[in-house]
Amino acid sequence: MNRTTMFTRGTWSIVLVLMLFLSACSSRRYTAKPNASAVKAAEAMSHLKSKQLYRFITDWTGVQYRLGGLDKRGIDCSGFALLLQKDIYGNSLPRRSRDQADVVKEKGIGSLNEGDLIFFSFGGGAVDHVGVYLNNNFFVHASTTRGVVVDDLSIPAYQKAIVKAGTLKK
Known part of the structure; x- marks a missing residue:
């Protein structure tokens, strides 16, 4: 060789x-280990009573925030709550979150049901944000930084900012 x-x-x-x-x-x-919050959010979604609500949320998830927006090109929190209430529950709401808070009968956080509204004040005093309660301390909203998302209401920033929660007055 x-x-x-x-x-x-x-x-x-x-x-x-x-x-x-x-x-x-x-x-x-x-x-990667699954994000615990994402797993809990998915679990909350899987426990929704309304499958129509489930489809609505999944269809809108990830749509970017746009002040005054009311479509898939961008939506704000009050617009999202308005469309969700109209399409899923047949309810009409005012356009602005602070006006939406005026048509809600207040409840404690522990008494909220699927579809109830939660109002926040991140800028101090007046209502400036709204979300829709799902279950197990989770809610859906149009976040200014992340678009339409399901979030954990027990996050301290949300806990500090809650102003009012409840169901629409009939």
Whole structure:
């Protein structure tokens, strides 16, 4: 056997070992731990009584926030609450969140039902945000930074900002 043949066999042996090693490593997939909040939000969605509400939320999830927006190109919180109440429950609401708060019969957070409204004040005093209660302390809203999302009401920022919650006066 000449030197070229020995070198070629040795090279191929090394290449083969490296390929086997690298392919074994690549078969191990990185699986991130699920975000606990996302898992809980998905669980809240799975427990919705209204499948129509479930479809409405999934259809709007991720739509970006746009002040004054009322369609899939962008929507604000009061517009989202207005459309949800109209399409799912047949209720009409005023356009602005502070006016929506005026047509709600107040309830404690622990007494909220699916579809009830939750009002917040992030700027101090007056109502400046609205969301729709789902269940298990979760609600859906049009977030100014993340668009339409399902969030955990027990997050301290939300707890500090809640002004009023309740059901529409009939």
